[in-house]
Amino acid sequence: MIIGHGGNIYKLAKDLGVTPSDITDMSSNLNPLGPPEGLMEHLASKLSTIVSLPEVDAGHIKELLAAKYGISSSSILAGNGTTEFIYAIPRALDTKRALIVGPTYADYRDACEMYGADADFLLTRKEDAFSMAPQDIAEAADGYDTVFLCNPNNPTGTLVAPEAIKTMAESRPDIRFVIDESYLPFACDAYGQSVARYGLDNVVTLNSMSKVFRIPGLRVGFLMAPEAIIAEFSKYVLPWCVNAMAQAAVGFILSGGKAIDTFLEKTRAYVKGEKDRFVAALNAMDGIIPYGAETYFVICELTGENTAAGLWAALAEEAVLIRDCTNFIGIEGEFVRFSLKDKETNDRLLGLLKKHVK
Template sequence: MQQNHGGNIRAAAKEYNLDPAEIIDFSANINFLGPPESVTKALKNNLKGIKDYPDPECNQLKTIIAKQENLEEDNLVIGNGAVELIYLLATVLSPREALVLAPTFSEYRLAIESVGGSIEEFQLQKEEGFRFNLDDLLPRLDNIDIFFLCNPNNPTGKFITREDIIEIINYAASQDTFLVVDEAFVDFLEEDITVIDLVKQYDNLFVLRSLTKFFAIPGLRLGYGATNKELIKKLNASKDPWNVNCLAQLAGEKALNDKEYIKQTEEAILREKEFLYQKLNQFSKFKVYYPHANYILVDLENSNLTSTRLEEKLAQQGILVRNCNTYSGLGEDFIRVAVKSRENNLELINRL
């Protein structure tokens, strides 16, 4: 597998001879409000800090996260984006057999393959709306070293309840299976499904969080993981000593404390995802999956378009969507679009 993700504006601009500043990017699921003003102001005022090494332990950021999540700092590891922690975890645990959903985020598979592990897929069925069947899943955990669960799942947007995850954790523990719950998009949900508090109770649980998507700082790279203290020690011993730069740490500290921005984001995403979902549903030949996070999966099977053809036609007009043909099991039938501003959403609808 190759690393295929959305958000590569420079490559698209070069391929389609476009001005990068005029591209509307629906391919990356980033908060359309942009970074909090508190973050951009702090970065401008602290640029001189780049002359010093960053705190290798990210202590101030850990203190804020620990307080907000009711954890101890020794339960946390900070990463240069959540993806770094996926690879770090794979390196430290070195699993032989892994289970992933299909379709789901590709980096789980790539991380396991990078340490020589084998991958099994739990196929989510299009005919069942990509819903999760717990009775079918649990037996698949037998003889599995690690299971990656993206919740809500990317790109389907479907989520699993907290109660169901607890059942998975308990069954996984009985099979000596380690569970990774990737909650990269959980902050966009109205529903409360997080299990991050349970890392104090279960030793076979790692919860992954991203700060880049909700706070719109993907260029800075920032994420964190929570798990038992013994595993945290091993992860910290194996990671690069200064893996998170000083500006990313500062951005995280300011963003997590910006309650007004968090409230504005929750209101804006709720408003615009409903708007875009209803507008996309007006295309009778599209099957549109209801969005719980800030992205929408669209099935093109009944239209006269493949995902590659539609991707190209929109890109020629300066609009990028995520072609889902690189996701296992989706082929040329699906695109994913991020929820953006009203103006951008209307532009997408008009182009379609």
């Protein structure tokens, strides 16, 4: 599904007759603190590398990432964003029936449909704050060969502890579990709390550099799995799939030491403080109900006569882009998602919500 994600600032800018930089994008899940300090300057200094082919398998950055997770680089593949791996999953794992814990990111289902795999949803409920016990997932997985779990989940922001995922996967060795940890760095120490560290035979872990380091335009992500599963995925990974600038960016980040650790710590502290402040303001308003999340994006239910489409359109006229969540399978009711930015931008959104939500 190419159309239907957040972040389409280009279309909105065209519709309004403005430039994309005039749009305040609160639909895309990117770090509000921006790329780490020094990254842009580093990339500028590496511009000359585009005249040569990059390292064919991105081996250097795989080794750097392996050291962070405490695993072997032979258990890692680098690719053109996690999207490349998501769409390879049905082929590499020979998926016939997939169970997707939702509501969640649409590409898991789209990947299954593209390659003829059946995909069903195991849906969490708003009454349970969109959470579900891992043992319930394991029990519901009878008859399936692959389970998708986004952790923390998009769009609900719910988080499952890694120990619980480990127990779940160990209880069902006959099933492959795909754990998408794209948003984990916003909630905790992603390297120390990743399920990839357990080296489980039936778990595939996805890691995205785009969100937390705010480099989505470079398209770089990683897949971690046992070597036997890596061998299957390797059949579908293209040579030179991580471009030179993306490799330079990841090399800078993973070699950044204390500066990058501090950046991640500041990110988590800012996200928690600003999210708590923003949610408290929403709780004081009529017509909108926020749900708790472990991430910097907040999903909200609109009540009364308010609709997601109506609020999206009203804010779009104000050159503010939000995520209408009604196209997520399993979302029942009028839900929207806000991805937080700096305090001034968040306060502007709060003001617009008071204006347009009745």
